[in-house]
Amino acid sequence: MNLKELSAILGLSQTTVSRALNDYPEVNEATRQRVKAVARKNNYRPNTRAKGLATGRTLTIGHVIPVSTRHEIVNPIFADFIAGAGEIYSRNDYDMLLSVVADVDEERVYRELASRRSVDGVIVHGPRENDPRIALLQEVGLPFVVHGRAGTGDSGYSWVDVNNRRAFERATNFLLDLGHRRVALINGVETMHFANRRRAGFVTALENRGLRPDPALMRSEEMTEYFGFRAAHEMLSGPTPPSAFLISSMITAIGVRRAIGDLGLKLGRDVSAIIHDDELSYLRNGEEVPIFTATRSSVRHAGQLCAEMLLDIIRHPGQPPAQKLLEADLTVGMSTGPAATPD
Amino acid sequence: MNLKELSAILGLSQTTVSRALNDYPEVNEATRQRVKAVARKNNYRPNTRAKGLATGRTLTIGHVIPVSTRHEIVNPIFADFIAGAGEIYSRNDYDMLLSVVADVDEERVYRELASRRSVDGVIVHGPRENDPRIALLQEVGLPFVVHGRAGTGDSGYSWVDVNNRRAFERATNFLLDLGHRRVALINGVETMHFANRRRAGFVTALENRGLRPDPALMRSEEMTEYFGFRAAHEMLSGPTPPSAFLISSMITAIGVRRAIGDLGLKLGRDVSAIIHDDELSYLRNGEEVPIFTATRSSVRHAGQLCAEMLLDIIRHPGQPPAQKLLEADLTVGMSTGPAATPD
DNA sequence: GTGAAAGCGCTAACAT
């Protein structure tokens, strides 16, 4: 069923039908009702491509998901982000175009998206410090919102980010308040802006208490489970093991838990692990208690905000860039107890 | 830069330029070279929508990701599947259109995709027993491939699946060979076909040894971490705790591990946990050893196969449906030891 | 308030 057929049924011109469906003011209200009713009855849906061709807009947003050429790992938090963004898109009749692309090919993909006019805008994932993609997108004139920030010059473009610095500062303070003095940071690659900020928050909290960050308790690598296992295993086997962990990823945290169990240690007694990037819960008297509701839900929220912001930019071009800093929702509970042997 | 402008530069008609770029045989080789050179130099890319309008094909594949209305959880394995499929699409100049949709709205979305002609075909995720979506897609005539099977009548449509039955039968046999007699199954919702098959494999293995499956050691629920924790906690606190676990999801397995630690038990001594749906590894003498390389990489592979199969269907319509059953790559190692106290 | 006609950028018959 296309416009032509529909208007034939109605005995109206394509023009009027189109106007009625798109809520143009000049069409008679009675006509509009009739048109809409018949359209619904016949299950009419405008052809997206034709509409896009005619209007110059695509009603499509691109997401470019970089896949590491080295590890072939897809960061599972993308799923949450995508879910949040997808919600907003479908609510606004936008489509989401996903390009999974080897990180080395990213630039080419952005250029293609721009020149084929296949999307109205893009979301940039996983920015690195001074990310070249931002300049590229500005150059080709494709509207975009960055999930995260790319370091300096944050005001020249729109972004949505979690306040990683503050989240990790708060979490570190929390542990320090509990009496921990040897807190380990297991972080992502610190050329990634979020990891950089997390480290900054961690270090700030320590220094504000006059503690010197111990390099032996700070690791930064691609966040695989094995990395977490290895790092925790080494730290815990060392001369002055940490009594608490601050971990940048759920996957990595699994490795840390594994190391703890492997060494015969007990979580909550020997070690208090803090886990970022996921929601975990605990059972107490048959009740489910959150131990650390962290960024997994925040990421979904960030996805929604990015999408909303981008649609706004597309609909009202020429606005100054906007930024939003989300507070990570860190709820710390049961499994994180006081240090067993405070120094 | 569009075709019109490009052909003006070249002093040729749009037709010839189009033909040259699309490798039609009738165009002069010298002309073709010249056209391609100039096109490249001017960074020309055909407008996707215009091309789609003209050809009737969209060069786009739809993926509908159902989000549970109850739990708002996105299964993280989608990320791996999507990565695999995305690889194939970009290699074939196809785009991927993602619709994240509340599970109750799924039917509407499929109908829309069909009637707006916005995709050439779709991949169906997470089929349930006798899934209504299959009939729907056959009705509207949209080519599709199912990731997984929907139960009976498996030959009427194309699918790619992991051999869940055999994987779980093999895993169960492996544990039985090690002397375990009380093996717990922590499974997904068994109206999902994969969970149904996994259970079947588990039961078959037990019965082949003359063992009666113990209902107290079999749970089936939506695979959250908390479910794993609760189930394992209850089973391990019961009168006859299991000495090994067979778990249908990485997330759920985290909960099981947590329960084990919480009860002061030790993995590899008191309990041998088998984890499905992810790759895990172990450290032995500084070497990384896989303990269970299961479906995470298989899922990526499945994504590739689904995509390839769908493109093939789209390009050569009228073929009989095809099916592929992948063997899950189960490598079991270190963390799974003999039963501590074989009955 | 409604309609006729042009055009978005491309491909595909149908010439030549």
Place this chain on the structure above:
DNA sequence: ATGTTAGCGCTTTCAC
């Protein structure tokens, strides 16, 4: 081997 022309399904002037 190249060009002319007519659409694909929609929106948008411009007339009435």
